[in-house]
Amino acid sequence: MEFRYLGNSGLKISEITYGNWLTHGSQVENDVATQCVRAALEAGITTFDTADTYANTAAETVLGEALKSERRQSLEIFTKVYWPTGPKGHNDVGLSRKHIMESIDGSLERLQTDYVDLYQAHRYDHETPLEETMQAFADVVRQGKALYIGVSEWNAEQIRAGAALAKELGFQLISNQPQYSMLWRVIEGEVVPASKQLGLSQIVWSPIAQGVLTGKYKPGQPAPEGSRATDEKGGADMIKRFMRDEVLEAVQRLQPVADQAGLTLAQLAIAWTLQNPNVASAIVGASRPEQVTDNVKAAGVTLDADALAAIDDALGDIPERDASKTVSPERRPA
16 A cells, blocks of 8 residues: 655545445445455554444444554544434534534534544635634644545635634635546646645545446446435436547447556546546445455556556546536525
8 A cells, every 4th residue: 555645734644445335224235335444454544434324324333343452553544524314403514613513512422432533624615704614623723623624526616715814813725625536627627726736635535436447337328226226315426427429438438548558447447536636535335345456556556657557548628627517605505
């Protein structure tokens, strides 16, 4: 396993982060989830990403139980705040001081830890003054409940504003967590340049585009039963944008590139995201331990210029690059 610094900080994280968005507490039984975490640890992964909203808090609980016997100093545990959880009261959402301060305590209890290494704003909150949000994060850091602060799916303008306020308050934003893959490149035009300038790294989610970049979905054929594309509760809605035949045909054209590199399509996709120097880590999930073992082989891979050019040639104009697609809800979800 290779390690990279997260933003302009002294924190090193594993190039592959284990994430439990659509698995723990929902799609996967707890004993299998624990086996996946064990496989991640055995493969050298030290960085684990979750959120209070995943499986309505159950994902944090499962991860906390799986990691409780590990040496805490050897791990980097990340979680997030913004989306509603639990009873969904009128203040149980967003980035108000009330919600942040209550949510961090709930997350720490479920994760069975005294602190998280990174606490992330899961979206931008248009209904709370940014000053209030950043002051609350500053207090979370000063209380020792989080060591660092990051954001997720913020656009370049929001990142600049947040970073400026953080500096005034005596801490720094060190990361952004966006969707990023060969097929979804919307951060490249604005978010990545702003992040480089301000000292933030990207921790990218969905590097295999919800499984589409594994090549298991074939053009002109129905999605395999039991796959994410057929699971209405487990991401079928999000994967729809990639399930067009022209996209699936382009993915099949990547197979010779993967073969030449000695990689599976999934490993090629993950390794591709890590070629971007502003990416500190790629988040992978798993419903089986062997998926973790396979995906971690993307760490430390260098793709040469010919391979990168061949990928671009295979995909053509398929990848989405519109920077305006980085967007947070105008109003908090009810």
